[in-house]
Amino acid sequence: MISILASMALQEPHTAEGLGAVGWIGLTILFPFLGFLLNGTLAFLRPNAKGAVSALGVGTVAASFGVAVLAFAQLLGGPPHQAIIVPLWEWIPAGKMQIVLSLQVDQLSLVMLLIVTGVGSLIHVFSIGYMRADPAYARYFAYLNLFVAFMLVLVLGANLPTLFIGWVGVGLCSYLLIGFWYGDKVNADAGKKAFIVNRIGDFGALIAMFLTWQALGTLSFTEIGARAPEVLQVGGATVTAITLLLFLGCAGKSAQIPLYTWLPDAMAGPTPVSALIHAATMVTAGVYLVVRTNVLFAMAPTSQLVVAGVGAATALFAATIGLRQYDIKKVLAYSTVSQLGYMFLAVGSGAYVAGIFHLATHAFFKALLFLGAGSVIHAMHHAYHATHSTEDAQDMRNMGGLGRHMPWTFGLMAIATLAIAGVPGLSGFFSKDEILALAFGRGEAAPVWFVFWGMGALAALLTAFYMARLMAMTFFGENRTGAPGQAHLHEAPWIMTGPLVVLGVLSLIGGLLNLPSFAPGPQHLLETWLEPVMAPAERFLKLELPHGATEMLLVGLAVTIALVGLAWGARSTLRRAILPAREAAEDRGIWKLLNRKWYVDELYQEFIVDPIVRLSRGILWKVVDQSIIDRAGVNGSAWIARQLGRIGSRLQTGEVGAYVIFFVIGAIWILYAVGR
Amino acid sequence: MTEIVFYILAVAAVVSGIACIVQRNPVSAALWLVAAMFALAGIYVLLNAQFIGAIQVLVYAGAIMVLFLFVIMLLNLGREANDIRRWPALLAGVAIAAGIVAPLLALRLYSPTRLATEVSGSPVFGDPGTVLSQGAAAQRLAENQGVVGAIAGPLFQTYLVPFEVTSILLLVAAIGAVVLAKRRL
Amino acid sequence: MLLGPSLALSAILFTIGVVGVVIRRNAIVLFMCIELMLNAVNLTFVALSQYHGLSGQIMVFFVMTVAAAEAAVGLAIILAVFRHRQSVDLEDINLLRG
Numbered sequence: 022m023i024s025i026l027a028s029m030a031l032q033e034p035h036t037a038e039g040l041g042a043v044g045w046i047g048l049t050i051l052f053p054f055l056g057f058l059l060n061g062t063l064a065f066l067r068p069n070a071k072g073a074v075s076a077l078g079v080g081t082v083a084a085s086f087g088v089a090v091l092a093f094a095q096l097l098g099g100p101p102h103q104a105i106i107v108p109l110w111e112w113i114p115a116g117k118m119q120i121v122l123s124l125q126v127d128q129l130s131l132v133m134l135l136i137v138t139g140v141g142s143l144i145h146v147f148s149i150g151y152m153r154a155d156p157a158y159a160r161y162f163a164y165l166n167l168f169v170a171f172m173l174v175l176v177l178g179a180n181l182p183t184l185f186i187g188w189v190g191v192g193l194c195s196y197l198l199i200g201f202w203y204g205d206k207v208n209a210d211a212g213k214k215a216f217i218v219n220r221i222g223d224f225g226a227l228i229a230m231f232l233t234w235q236a237l238g239t240l241s242f243t244e245i246g247a248r249a250p251e252v253l254q255v256g257g258a259t260v261t262a263i264t265l266l267l268f269l270g271c272a273g274k275s276a277q278i279p280l281y282t283w284l285p286d287a288m289a290g291p292t293p294v295s296a297l298i299h300a301a302t303m304v305t306a307g308v309y310l311v312v313r314t315n316v317l318f319a320m321a322p323t324s325q326l327v328v329a330g331v332g333a334a335t336a337l338f339a340a341t342i343g344l345r346q347y348d349i350k351k352v353l354a355y356s357t358v359s360q361l362g363y364m365f366l367a368v369g370s371g372a373y374v375a376g377i378f379h380l381a382t383h384a385f386f387k388a389l390l391f392l393g394a395g396s397v398i399h400a401m402h403h404a405y406h407a408t409h410s411t412e413d414a415q416d417m418r419n420m421g422g423l424g425r426h427m428p429w430t431f432g433l434m435a436i437a438t439l440a441i442a443g444v445p446g447l448s449g450f451f452s453k454d455e456i457l458a459l460a461f462g463r464g465e466a467a468p469v470w471f472v473f474w475g476m477g478a479l480a481a482l483l484t485a486f487y488m489a490r491l492m493a494m495t496f497f498g499e500n501r502t503g504a505p506g507q508a509h510l511h512e513a514p515w516i517m518t519g520p521l522v523v524l525g526v527l528s529l530i531g532g533l534l535n536l537p538s539f540a541p542g543p544q545h546l547l548e549t550w551l552e553p554v555m556a557p558a559e560r561f562l563k564l565e566l567p568h569g570a571t572e573m574l575l576v577g578l579a580v581t582i583a584l585v586g587l588a589w590g591a592r593s594t595l596r597r598a599i600l601p602a603r604e605a606a607e608d609r610g611i612w613k614l615l616n617r618k619w620y621v622d623e624l625y626q627e628f629i630v631d632p633i634v635r636l637s638r639g640i641l642w643k644v645v646d647q648s649i650i651d652r653a654g655v656n657g658s659a660w661i662a663r664q665l666g667r668i669g670s671r672l673q674t675g676e677v678g679a680y681v682i683f684f685v686i687g688a689i690w691i692l693y694a695v696g697r
Numbered sequence: 698m699t700e701i702v703f704y705i706l707a708v709a710a711v712v713s714g715i716a717c718i719v720q721r722n723p724v725s726a727a728l729w730l731v732a733a734m735f736a737l738a739g740i741y742v743l744l745n746a747q748f749i750g751a752i753q754v755l756v757y758a759g760a761i762m763v764l765f766l767f768v769i770m771l772l773n774l775g776r777e778a779n780d781i782r783r784w785p786a787l788l789a790g791v792a793i794a795a796g797i798v799a800p801l802l803a804l805r806l807y808s809p810t811r812l813a814t815e816v817s818g819s820p821v822f823g824d825p826g827t828v829l830s831q832g833a834a835a836q837r838l839a840e841n842q843g844v845v846g847a848i849a850g851p852l853f854q855t856y857l858v859p860f861e862v863t864s865i866l867l868l869v870a871a872i873g874a875v876v877l878a879k880r881r882l
Numbered sequence: 883m884l885l886g887p888s889l890a891l892s893a894i895l896f897t898i899g900v901v902g903v904v905i906r907r908n909a910i911v912l913f914m915c916i917e918l919m920l921n922a923v924n925l926t927f928v929a930l931s932q933y934h935g936l937s938g939q940i941m942v943f944f945v946m947t948v949a950a951a952e953a954a955v956g957l958a959i960i961l962a963v964f965r966h967r968q969s970v971d972l973e974d975i976n977l978l979r980g
Contacts, residue, residue, distance in 0.1 A: 678782060678972035681912070682789050682904055689797060689900075703884055707891045714895055714918055718902030718911075726911050730918060733895075737921055744888065746928045749939050753924075756946050761917065761953050768957045769910055772964055782907050782972070790904035794897050801893030805886045809933060812885065831935030838936070851936055852943070863947050870951030877958035880965070 046092060046107055046126050049085040049134065050173045056081035056166035064159035071158050078162035079145045082169050086138035093131050103127075103553075104243055106179050113182075118234065122186075125179030125242065129554045132377060132547075133176035133309055136384050140301045141169050143520035147392050148293040150517035151399060161201065161291070168194035172302050176309060180241040181230050184310070188226065188274065191303045192219045198298065199290040211289040218283040222273015226310075229266035232259065246316045246557040255320045255561060264317050264324035268331075271307030276358050277335045277365060282622055284358055288350040292395030295350060300357050300391050301384035308361070308380055311368040312554075319371060319558035326469065329369025329460065333476040336362030338619075340483035344490070345608065345615035348415045349394050352491050356441070357387060359480055363456055366477055370470065371562040372459040373555050374535065374548045379452035381547075382531045386437040386449055389524035393434035396513035396521070397423060397495060404506035412503075416602040417494040424496035426510040429518050431496045433525040438492050440528040442485035443583040448531030453481065454579050455537060455566075461575060462567045478582060485586025486593075493594040501601040539572065703743055710736035721780045723769045727762060734758040745836070748844045888929035895922035909960050909970040913953065920949050 056077050063070055063077075104127035113120040124130075145165065152161050171194060175187025193216070200212025234240055236259045237248045253260045271277070276284040287299050298304070311318055311328065318324055336359045343355035360383050367376035400423070401414035412419055424431040440449035457477050464471040500507055512518065532540075535547035567575060600606070608616045617623075674680075713733035720726040734757050741750035781787070839847040852860060899922060902915030924942045931938025960970055967974050 675976040675978045676973060677909075677975045677978065678786065678907070680978070681972075682786060685793060685900060685904060686789075689793065700884070703887065707887070710891065711894055711898070714898040717918065718898060718906065718915055720911075723908055723911050726914055730914050733918065734921060737925060740888070740891075740925065741928050744884065744928050745932060746939050746942075749924075749928055749942050752943065752946060756950060757917075757921070761950050764953060764957060765910065765914060768961065772910075772961070772970065780907050780911070781905055786905055790901045793904060794901045797900060798893060798897040801896065802890055804893055805890030807886045807889055809885055812930075812933060832931075832933040835931070835936045847936060848939055848943070852940055856940055856944075859944060863944055867947065867951050870954050874954040874958035877955065878961045 045088065046124055046177065047109060049088050049138065050124075050170050050177070052081040052084045052088075053166040053170040053173070057163050057170060060159050060163035060166060064157070064163055068156065068159050071153070074159045074162050075149045078166055079142065079149065081166055082138060082142045082145050085169070085173070086135075086142050089131070089134045089138050092126065093135060096126070096128070096131060104130075104179070106241075106243070108179075117238075120180070120182050120240065122183050123179040123241075124177040124183070126177070127554055128551050129309075129312065129377070130177050132381070132551070134173065136381055137169065137172050137176060137302050140384050140388050140524075141172075141297060143523055144293050144297045144301075144388065144392065147296075147395070147517050147520045148291075150514050151293055151395055152291065155291075157201070161198075164194055164197045164201070165294070165297070168198065168298060168303075172306070175306055179243070181233065182240055184313070185223075185226065185230065188270075188306060188310075189223060191298070191306065192216060192223070192274070195219070195287070195298055195303055198294040199287045201290055201294070208289040211283075211286040215283040215287050218280050219273045222270040222280055225266040225269025225273070227270075229263050229270065232263045232266065236260075236263070242313055245314065249316050249320065250557070250560060253317075253320060256322055260317055261321045261323050264314075264321045265327060267310060267314060267317070268324065268328050271310055271365070272331065273307075274310075275304045275307030275361050275365070277307070277331050277362065278338065281335065281339070281358050282625060285351055285354040285618070288348070288354050292350065292391060292398060295354070296388045296391035296395065299354065300387035304357065304361055305364070305380045305384070308364045308368060308376055311365070312373045312377060315368075315373050315555060315558035316561075318368070319561040325369050325371065325562075327369070329366050329470075329473050332362045332365025332367075332369055333460075333473040333480075334362070335359065336366065336480040337476045337483070338362075340480045340487065342615055342618050343487040344483060345612050347417055347602070347605075347616075348413075349397065349417050349420075349491065349495065350391075350415055352417075352487060353387070353390055353394060356390075356484065356487070359484060360387065360441070362480070363453060363477065366460055366473060367456040370460045370463050370473070371558070371564050372456060373558065374551050375452065375455040375459055377551065378535045378547055379456060381534060382440065382448035382452040382528070385524055385527040385531050386440040389433060389437040389521060389528055390441070392517070392521055392524065393430050393437065396427065396430045396517055399513055399517070400427060400510050401502065403511075404502055404509040407509045408503065408505045410503065410506060413602055417491065418599055418602040418605050419501055420495045421498045421502075421599065422496070422500035423510065426500075426507075427496075427512045429512055430521065433518075433521045434496075435492065436525045437528050438488045438587075440531075442488055442587050443481055443579055444587075445580050445583075446532070448528050448534075450579070450583070451532035451534075451536060451540070454576060455535070457481070457579065458567055458572065458575050459564050461571075462565050478578065481579065482582045482586045485583050486590035489587045489590025490594045493591045494599060497591075498595055498599065501599065503601075538566075539576070699743055703740060706736045706739045706743070709733075710740070719781075724766065727765050727769060730765075731758050731762050734762070745839070748848050885929055885932070888925060892922045892925040892929070895919075895925070907972050909963075909972055909975070910957070912972070913956055913960075917949065917953065920945060 059077050060074050063074055067073070104125045106123050106125055108121050108123035110122055111119065112122045145162075148161065148165065152158055155161065168191060171187045171190030173187070175184055175191060178184035178187055196212045196216040198212075199215050200209045203209045203212070230240060233245065237245055237252055239245060239248060249260070273280040284299055284304070288295055290298075318328070339355045339358035339362065343352050343359065346352045346355065360379070364376045364379050364383070367373070367379060397420065398414050401420065404410075405412055405414055436447070440447040443450045443453045457474055460470055460477060461474040462470075464474060500510075502510065533542065533546070536542050536544045538544060566572065607613070614620070672683075710733050713729050713736060717726050717729040717733060720729060734753060738750045738753040738758070741747070741753060835847065838850070841847075842850070896919055899915050899919030902918065903912055906912050906915060924945055927938045927942045927945070931942075963975060964970055
């Protein structure tokens with residue numbers, strides 16, 4: 022295995038000469054994978070060697086980031102017009118279908134590469150502090166490294182099968198990491214739920230791959246981009262089917278309606294895992310897939326409506342649930358689902374660059390929010406541990422006034438909150454504003470896009486509201502942890518706060534990636550950079566940003582929504598005294614509905630899961646497996662064999678006289694046969 | 698003339714055979730078999746195989762059947778109540794008889810010329826004219842050297858090895874019979 | 883001469899012998915029927931030796947010799963079985979069951 026990976030890194034790429042760092046792009050995958058192997062071995066042999074594990078865990082991902090920066094620098098000098106393919110080895114040579122595992126280096130994959138390795142490195146550093154006391158330290162880093170390796174296979178894949186390997190691989194790592202503390206059944210169940218719901222989506226992606234092969238005869242992205250416009254009909258059944266099935270896969274991986282239910286449950290895993298996998302990287306794989314196959318989506322207007330519609334609906338729906346959650350991580354989880362909805366609204370309306378832009382900015386501020394929440398939970402655990410309390414350390418009703426105890430965390434999370442709400446100047450404002458503006462722009466042609474815009478705007482209001490509520494409940498007001506515990510609340514160690522600072526800076530200045538026309542400074546950097554990748558789609562879909570008065574109106578509206586939402590959320594939360602969790606009253610009416618997530622999980626359980634379980638148990642198991650296969654098939658054939666044997670053994674009478682007769686008959690038969 | 702004698706002897710042989718197989722008493726069956734062998738010996742003489750005819754009487758009827766009679770009497774086998782097997786065997790017997798006799802009876806149509814034509818097809822002979830020449834040559838030989846001499850020639854020349862092997866076979870059979878029938882080894 | 887009739891007679895005697903082998907219960911009588919079959923075959927050999935030369939008669943010679951050997955050994959076996967089972971009835975010799 023190691024030799025394969027080494028040869029993978031050392032392979033000479035075929036399609037370009039003298040590639041330098043780009044040719045060695047396979048190293049970015051090799052390093053974390055080696056980290057996984059070595060940390061895994063340490064997990065078995067020397068689980069207490071925390072120093073070595075930390076060095077390996079962080080070092081490998083940091084090395085990948087280094088290679089990524091080098092490749093980026095090289096490509097900056099002379100961006101190629103075509104993607105550079107680095108083939109690794111031939112996987113399935115099956116007649117006409119030759120599936121080669123290869124990596125693709127182009128502008129888009131570099132952007133994703135930098136995000137994954139960069140944010141990943143920061144989260145690895147944070148984990149050193151967060152997981153310090155955990156006995157399964159080495160196993161954690163092994164899984165985390167494996168995840169990074171698979172995620173890089175996903176974003177660097179040059180064809181659908183390679184991407185799919187990474188796709189399924191990150192699903193596996195998600196399961197392993199969600200159920201990391203599998204001693205508690207709740208965590209193991211959450212991991213199972215994530216994996217199974219993901220698989221439903223994977224099924225759609227697989228069928229889409231089959232259809233793509235059948236229609237286009239190729240699974241490589243560059244060739245799909247070249248062939249699809251010639252072979253497929255715009256708006257035809259084939260391209261719509263392919264894109265809708267691909268979107269089913271994205272809905273599973275990126276937690277859109279109806280396959281989003283696994284993400285809130287995934288909060289059972291360690292908080293850095295939630296930050297890395299369920300905020301910054303894995304869940305964005307769906308968005309990445311749509312952008313990668315932008316040609317196909319641009320050719321299918323129906324799919325665009327579906328994707329954007331589902332995205333907008335998810336954004337609004339998840340935001341409503343986030344309004345009334347008390348667990349700090351659950352609020353952030355629903356916020357992630359909601360923001361992912363924004364990204365799909367973007368790519369659905371054809372604003373691929375805006376989608377990637379929001380993906381990047383969201384990675385910054387959401388990772389910051391999750392890591393900050395991690396610091397808070399770390400402090401709360403510490404407090405409850407010292408006082409031997411059994412209260413929930415993640416319930417916001419038990420927090421309060423932490424701004425005094427944890428100033429750095431408070432300040433950085435405040436930056437992230439402003440970013441996500443869309444306060445002007447910070448990164449989130451630019452990305453979210455661009456998405457809504459482009460969606461609005463399509464409304465000229467079809468009014469339904471105005472509806473989507475409206476849903477997005479409403480969701481923005483709710484986002485600001487619940488984020489302000491989160492900040493208010495956690496950091497402002499009176500502390501509700503209880504007097505003995507209070508003394509133990511303190512700021513997190515620098516190993517944890519350091520990465521927060523870096524992410525804070527990125528959340529502040531991340532807007533520079535793609536400033537719009539009305540902002541001062543270098544504009545449309547990301548758009549220019551990604552243009553060659555988006556060019557194939559632009560033949561079919563050209564988006565117009567609203568200009569002049571409309572644009573200013575929209576911007577003003579966005580700013581108003583952000584500020585109003587923040588103020589309203591803060592005021593309505595702090596107006597009344599909040600009771601600690603054990604004393605708090607039960608929610609009623611609409612609040613209960615929101616708190617119980619609109620009972621979606623219960624509905625699924627009742628109408629989908631239970632019938633399937635009943636079908637499996639009652640029919641598939643009792644009838645097909647036990648009766649037909651076991652009794653009739655296996656035991657039945659044994660019974661037949663025994664009966665035949667019983668009949669056959671009648672020939673063995675033991676009487677010589679009978680044998681004489683058989684002998685005579687046989688002899689005569691032979692004579693006949695020979696004599697003929 | 699020879700034909701009439703042949704048919705009388707043939708009928709005698711068949712009747713003796715049938716009588717042999719239906720007799721209850723084993724001694725009677727043995728004696729009927731002896732009669733059949735005598736009839737056959739006569740037919741051998743008619744077919745110009747005088748030596749064989751004599752040997753038939755001497756060896757078969759004289760030695761082998763006597764051995765059978767010795768053993769029957771040694772075992773003191775008397776008249777058994779049911780000496781024919783049950784009906785499944787009878788059915789099988791009838792079926793087998795029908796199965797073999799029909800094709801074999803087609804053999805009665807053989808004549809020397811037909812035999813010659815068929816045999817000449819085989820790679821050994823080739824020329825129809827030469828096919829039956831061996832029989833004629835044998836006749837002349839018998840007239841020259843006498844019946845016994847005619848047989849002795851090939852027996853000790855061409856067929857010497859089988860002759861010697863047969864003598865060893867007889868030795869083995871004799872030893873085997875003695876060993877098998879011993880009361881205590 | 884007499885080729886056809888001889889062959890036919892041989893066929894009939896052979897069939898009679900086979901039937902006897904199948905329907906008789908006494909082992910010694912079974913043997914005698916086998917001897918009858920051998921005699922029928924000898925007749926065939928002798929009938930054809932008129933045309934094929936003396937090898938037919940020499941064949942009969944050998945058949946008779948082997949028949950004698952076979953009869954001796956077979957009867958010895960029957961004797962041995964009789965000592966065990968006190969019977970030469972074929973239906974009593976049924977220990978060959980596997």
